Amino acid sequence: MGAVSDFFSRLYTVTVVFFTIFLLEIMILFRSITRTASSHHTSKQLIATTQFFKLIEERNPTTTYTQKLKPQSRDCAVCLSDFIEGEKIRRLKCKHTFHRECLDRWLQQYWATCPLCRTKVLPDEVVAGFHQLRQDPVEYDGSDEEIIYLLSALHGNSYHPRYF
Numbered sequence: 001m002g003a004v005s006d007f008f009s010r011l012y013t014v015t016v017v018f019f020t021i022f023l024l025e026i027m028i029l030f031r032s033i034t035r036t037a038s039s040h041h042t043s044k045q046l047i048a049t050t051q052f053f054k055l056i057e058e059r060n061p062t063t064t065y066t067q068k069l070k071p072q073s074r075d076c077a078v079c080l081s082d083f084i085e086g087e088k089i090r091r092l093k094c095k096h097t098f099h100r101e102c103l104d105r106w107l108q109q110y111w112a113t114c115p116l117c118r119t120k121v122l123p124d125e126v127v128a129g130f131h132q133l134r135q136d137p138v139e140y141d142g143s144d145e146e147i148i149y150l151l152s153a154l155h156g157n158s159y160h161p162r163y164f
Contacts, residue, residue: 049108052130055122056090056107062100065089069097077116078102094119 063069065083075082076089076099083089088100096116098106106115112127113120 049130052108052122052126053104055126056104056112060090060092060121062088062090072096076102078106092119092121 065087066085069089072095077096078098079102081099083097083099089097090100090103091097092103092114094114094117096114098115103115107121111131112122
């Protein structure tokens, strides 16, 4: 009798997980269809975080700091720390140089301008699309971590990808 009960319990769990995944796939499909239809009517394009940083990297590639580079300043204007040999830095078109992590955090939080001279790092429409996507917390940008987190939340698990 216990084996039959265990079988039906497992069957119920598998069924719930299957229908949850099925429902999520339908929601994602519906969102992508409505987003595609609405993108034909508006000129704004939503930009995911990975796309945003890929554009930054393409326009301002990361380099490794060496004494030979001779930047305008020997310290990062965001964190005010001196550059150390071997650190990852990013030099903008305006010739200002920053730690890559410091600058990327700045560009993500603010409007993608140089922290010193406010020269634009990315076009306004790209930045606006990125910030619009960040303001809508239910948007899905294709990250597997978001799906895992959503599934675990639906299933009542306290899994969080950062701590896994």
